[in-house]
Amino acid sequence: MEQLVKLVPLSPDILIYLAIDISIAVILLFAIRSLSGLFSKISVRQELGEKDNFAFGISMAGRMLSLTIVLSAVVGRHSHLGYEAAALGMLLFGSIGIFLVKVGRFAHDKVVLNRLDKNQMISEKNVSVALVDASSAIASAIIIKSIIEWADGTDANTLVAIMSGSMVVLAILLLTTRLYERRYAKNNQNNGFQRTLCKGQLALAIQHSGTLIGTAIVVSSAGSVIEYSADAYVSNITGWLFVGAAFSLLLIVFTSLAKRIVLSGVNWKTEVDLQHNIGIASIEFVLSMGLALLIAGLFAN
Secondary structure: OOOOOOOOOOOOOHHHHHHHHHHHHHHHHHHHHHHHHHHHOOOHHHHHHHOOOHHHHHHHHHHHHHHHHHHHOOOOOOHHHOHHHHHHHHHHHHHHHHHHHHHHHHHHHHHHOOOOOHHHHHHOOOHHHHHHHHHHHHHHHHHHHHHHHHOOOOOHHHHHHHHHHHHHHHHHHHHHHHHHHHHHHHHOOOOOHHHHHHOOOHHHHHHHHHHHHHHHHHHHHHHHOOOOOOOOHHHHHHHHHHHHHHHHHHHHHHHHHHHHHHOOOOOHHHHHHOOOOHHHHHHHHHHHHHHHHHHHHHHHO
16 A cells, blocks of 8 residues: 555644644634624524525625635644644634734725725625625735745734735735726726626626736735745835735736737627626636736746
């Protein structure tokens, strides 16, 4: 058997640590579910089980996935310190993850998507707004995960780096959305992107979601070229901001070129903006994410 399968030596305590981490993760996911109803003052059971509100489910699923993405950066981080320290570390960083996701979504609602009432749209079963909401939470989590992995240690400096990183997340998402809104208005006689989302334009939501997640992936690779300094608070955040913005613009250029080549002969702008072509939007979604993964992979090596 050893000649057929060669395994990397694993710690005999790995199953115990796995049980601890999974248990805390499930508890935190339940907390996300509970907070979804608490802050919005609605019944999660009614929205999902009675009203069949797909938009609410998509939004909550995005938050849950964002939490697990953040937690994936913490799993095993404290295993060398013992069971109690591993549990406390997972709980601490998980709680910080919930807090940052909540703050990020609030800021995204008030600053980025400031021209629509997201909660009202989701309560009215607007899947397009819910998809963008879920994608923004996932995008935020991808960047926060990379910042947690980049910031070495578990002291106060690490927490400051993670908290300040949330500001970078908001700035990058704001930049991405404003550039997207400007392009959309230019191609659609100054028609508002957010106003169109409120009308339930699903293809537009898919396209923009790909842009958000793709941008988060390339920004997350900034940690590969920025040196972490525990007490250099300003240079840490400016480094992420400038390098992240540069990588975002690089992705925009490459994605624009790829669309013109891959979708040659197809007026992809009209197909998505006017014809609501979900197929074309899905291809653009994949191009944004695929090229982002290639760029991130290049800088990771």
